[in-house]
Amino acid sequence: MLDDLRDAIKDAQSPAWIITALETMHAAYPEGQSLRYRSSTNNEDLPSFNGAGLYSSKTQDPDETAADGIDKSIKAVWASLWNFRAFLEREYHRVSHDTTAMGVLVHPNFSDERVNGVAVSFDPVTFSPDAYYVNSQLGEDLVTNPEALSHPEQLLLDTDGKANVLARSNLAKPGQLLMSDAQMVQLRSNLQTVHDGFKTLYSVQDGDRFAIEIEFKITAEGTLAIKQARPWVFADPISPPTVVPEVSVAAGSGITEGTDASFTVSASPAPTAPLPVSVTVTQDGDFGVSVFSGTVRVPTSGSVTVTVGTSDDDVDESDGSVSVTVDSGDGYTVSGAQGSASVAVADDDDPPAGCGSAAVLAAQARTNHDALPNTASNRKERNDWWRAWIALSGTTGTYNTPLTAAEARVLETGDPRWEPYRAALECLEGTPPPVVVPEVSVTAGAGVTEGGDASFTVTASPAPSAPLAVDVTIAQAGDFGAATGSRTVTVGTGGSATVTVGTSDDESDESDGSVSVTVDSGDGYTVSGTQGSASVAVSDDDDPPPLDVPEVSVADGSVVEGAFGPLSLLEFSVTLSEVSAQDVTVRYVIRSGTAVGGLDYWGGAGQVTIWAGFRSATIGVNVKDDTRREPDETLTVELTDADGAVIADSAGAATGTIIDND
Incomplete structure (x- = not known):
């Protein structure tokens, strides 16, 4: 019956004024x-009924005349008001057919368009107050009625x-917008501009919920064309999701004892209101810090500065630090990566040196x-x-x-405070300090491609007091033209x-x-037991000979109906067993299971x-949202050819x- 109704509309005689208006309109545009x-109907974009994609739009050929039916396109659009799917959707959503009306917007047709889409002066996804949402697709594939x-x-x-x-x-190439x-x-x-114009037209006040939706195209010439605009319909009052702030702490620059260490606690x-945050202050060393657990209050600006004072003294001591740790509390979570921070504190007292410090050290x-x-x-x-x-006294x-100095040297191994006492006793006894032999290690730089230079760093710890000759051996795994053998590094x-080893580029796949560089034994140094050798990876840059074609497989997928609106994408990952040097095209069919094509999904x-x-690539199946409570349903994607x-x-x-989400 709907077929008969549509045919009757298409076969009907249009009033003469419509024919005249269409001919006048055609005459106003360039030939061709x-x-x-x-x-455009009066039952689209309603609070509970979207209506997108239910009706047909038509493109009129440029050479149509009154003789062959210059009005046939407009009648075809009117007839689409009674498309079978449109009728079912109105029935389902209880939209009255009697009050449904169709309008037709006529504009120049853009052929071979690059992009088409819709844009909204509102962010319905993350609710950011300044972001505008854009949904677009390549070419002529309509986002309102997609393939x-x-x-x-x-x-x-x-x-x-x-x-x-x-x-x-x-449909776009990977990585491209x-x-x-x-x-x-x-x-x-x-x-x-469109938003502001409609806002004035509708007398929208600041604070009112208002947004504009437009349909646009990027033409074959790269021109942005806006086809139509209409107010955005807010389905429900928008309440941004409750977000629990994550609290972190960042450290300021290092300080010298006697000054203040600074930290920034951020939420x-x-x-939306001042947030009490529990923190613990600790120190490494003895710098007069008041260690405590307490509360700081983060204001609505999002951050607060925490200042921790240190005291200056006359005692030479090791450098240390002051730390602030965010503790768990109500109304926030603690950052996993920045839940604690430390400010380095440097001692500013000169260490006692030699015999001249003996009296001071004796008193200490x-x-x-x-x-x-006791x-x-x-x-x-x-x-x-x-x-x-x-x-000492x-x-x-x-x-x-x-x-004795020898006894102090033993004590120093377990307590670094004994270092100045050992030095003073050696001075008093005339005992020369022990000779420290540097330990030499080697570390590798980043990997290289054949033809590049491999870089290594040879390090002596502690640094030698005079240039130190170190013997190394250079070797390679593979054939990359490296100059192998023994070498001396200063x-x-x-x-x-830095040791640089050149490689050569060839045309052989390998x-x-x-x-690798290995530190050899030598005079005046020892070799590190853990870093005596290092290797830089060298990658071959020549293409391998052709291999057999890869296998292609498809993996299961799932989606919650309604997760992304009236249509949600059920995605299946299609994967090759290995990367191919050529494009691979895979054909597939979608078979109904407990989910029925046309009722539960499209395609x-x-x-x-x-x-x-x-x-890999992705197969997507558009899943319809409905209001029926039902068990979870399944369908099957079968790869048929490749x-x-x-x-x-x-x-x-x-x-x-x-x-199911009902």
Whole structure:
């Protein structure tokens, strides 16, 4: 019956004024210009009924005349009001057929368009206040009525027209966007202009929910054409999702004892009200820090500065640090990567040196002795400090013997505080300090491709007081033209030297290999036990001989119906067993299981291309959202044929699961 109704509309006689108006319109355009007749009904973009893609638009040939039916395109659009799918959707959503009306928008037709899409002056995805949403597709594949398995590009454009990519088109080459930077800037600017114009027209007040949706194209000439605009319909009051701030802490620059260490505690996103955050302050060393666990309050700006004071003293000591750690608490989470931060604290006291420091060190040794309680556990340490006081002060008449430099050297191995005492005792005894023999190690630079130079760093620790000759052996795994054999490297007083080993480029395909440098034994140094040898990977850059074609397989997929709106994409990953040097085209069919084609999903068959140099592509099935409570449903994707690959025996079909959301 609907077929008969559509045919009756198409066969009906149009009023003379419509024919005259169409002829006048054609005469106003350049000769040869075709027109596009676009459907526009009063039951689209309703709060509970989208209606997109239900009706037909037609393109009129440029040479049509009144004699062969200049009005046939407009009648075909009117007739599409009674398309079978449109009728079913209105029935399902209880939209009255009696009050449904069709309007037709006529504009120049853009042939061979590069891009078409819709854009909204609103962000319905992340609710960013300044972002505009864009949904577009390559060529003439309409996003409002897409071809089966079409997967559009989705972007958020900021105020400068820069794109945040939400999804990429499966028709574009990997890594490429459909529009240029300049076109995205122009689209963002023009949409802002349209938005502001309609806002004035409708007397929209600041704070009112309002947005504009446009349909646009990028023509074959690269021109942005806006076809139509209409107010965006907000389905429900928009309540941005509750986001629990993540709290992190960052350290300021290192300081010298006696100054303040600075930290920044930040909450992201910034809290809507001041946020109490629990922190713990600790120190490594003794710099007079008030260590504590307490609370700092992060304001709505999102960050607060925490200052930790240190004190200056006259005691030479090792450098240390002050740390702030964010503790768990209510209303926030702690950053996994930046939950703690440390500021380095440098000691500013000169270490006692040589015999001239003996008197100072003697007094400190006596202080250290007196500070220890006279208990059995402290007896040995108290006695060591007492004997150091005797030795450094020259005190006589005590019942104990002076500490020797050799004994202090042993004590230093377990307690670095003994280092200046050992040096002073060596000076008093005339004992030369022990000779420190540098340990030499070698580390490798980044891997290279044959023909490049492999780089190694030979390091002596501690740095030698005079240039040090180090023997090394250079070897290679593979044949990369490296000059192998023994070599002598001179490590300067800076502590390191660079060794460069050249490789040569050839035209032979061969396995990847490496170049290595090994430190050999020699005079005046020892060889590191863990870093005495290092290797730089060398990659062959010649193409291998042709191999058999790869296998192609498809993996299972699933999607929650309604996850991305009225139509959600159920994706299946199609993968090659290895990268191919040529494009691989794979054909497939979609078979109903418990999910029924046309009722639960759209699509029956298609093909997908895995571009040369890539291993995978995606098959997408558009899944309808409904309001029926039902079990999860399944369908099957079966690979039927492939150009440039063979279908894997065990993975030539995959199951797609549609998870019910009702």
